[in-house]
Amino acid sequence: MRAAVFTDYGEPLDVREVDDPEPDPDGAVVAVEACGVCRSDWHAWQGDWDWRGLDPVPGHVLGHEPAGHVLKVGEEVERVSEGDHVAVPFNLGDGSCHRCKTGHSNICENRQALGLQPDAPGAFAEQVPVPHADHNLVKLPEGVSSTEMAGLGCRFMTAFHGLAHRADLGAGDWFVVHGCGGVGLSAVQIATALGANVVGVDLVEEKLDFAE
Incomplete structure (x- = not known):
C-alpha cells in the first residue's frame, strides 16, 4: 500500500510503498477513505511533544482521524465485519480495563495514541490497523460520508465531551x-x-x- 511516511522533524512526508498491515486476532484493518489533518499531527511532525513520549521515528506514519470501510478482521472479532463503514478514534482502548468498561476509553490504562506512538501506526495511508476492533471501531450511520467523519475528528469529540458531558x-x-x-x-x-x-x-x- 501507499503511505505518507515521516522522515524527520519538519521535513516533507515521503509517499512510498510500504507493507500492507495484517489484523491482530482481535483487531481489524480499515481501508482509509479520508483522514483529517490535526494540529496534533503538526506538533508531532515538528517534534514538539517528545517530552510526552509522542515523538515519531523515521518510517512512522502519522494521522489519527480516519474513516473508511473494514477490509480485514481477526478471527476473534465479533461486532464488526468486513465492509462495515467505520470511524477510528484517536485514543485506542483495550476494552478490558475499568476506564474502558465505564465509557472512558480515551483514558484507558493501556491506551495507544493512533499515529503518534511507534506501536500505533497512523492513517496517512491506504490502510490502517486497529487493535481491539470490537471496542474501538465505531460504525457510521447511513448518510455520513468518510470525508464528513474525518472532518469531525478529534476536534469535535473534544468539544462535545467538554460541553455536553462535563x-x-x-x-x-x-x-x-x-x-x-x-x-x-x-x-x-x-x-x-x-x-x-x-x-x-x-x-x-x-x-x-x-x-x-
Whole structure:
C-alpha cells in the first residue's frame, strides 16, 4: 500500500510503498477513505511533544482521524465485519480495563495514541490497523460520508465531551468561546445545536466570519 511516511522533524512526508498491515486476532484493518489533518499531527511532525513520549521515528506514519470501510478482521472479532463503514478514534482502548468498561476509553490504562506512538501506526495511508476492533471501531450511520467523519475528528469529540458531558450545556445557557480555531469553531457549532446563546471571541476577523 501507499503511505505518507515521516522522515524527520519538519521535513516533507515521503509517499512510498510500504507493507500492507495484517489484523491482530482481535483487531481489524480499515481501508482509509479520508483522514483529517490535526494540529496534533503538526506538533508531532515538528517534534514538539517528545517530552510526552509522542515523538515519531523515521518510517512512522502519522494521522489519527480516519474513516473508511473494514477490509480485514481477526478471527476473534465479533461486532464488526468486513465492509462495515467505520470511524477510528484517536485514543485506542483495550476494552478490558475499568476506564474502558465505564465509557472512558480515551483514558484507558493501556491506551495507544493512533499515529503518534511507534506501536500505533497512523492513517496517512491506504490502510490502517486497529487493535481491539470490537471496542474501538465505531460504525457510521447511513448518510455520513468518510470525508464528513474525518472532518469531525478529534476536534469535535473534544468539544462535545467538554460541553455536553462535563459542562452540561443546554438551551438558554450563555456560552463564550475564546479562540475560534478548530476546537473553538466545533464548540460554536455544538453549543448552537444544544440551544445555547453563543459568543465567539477572536483577534482574527476571518475566524469570526467562520464562527458566524
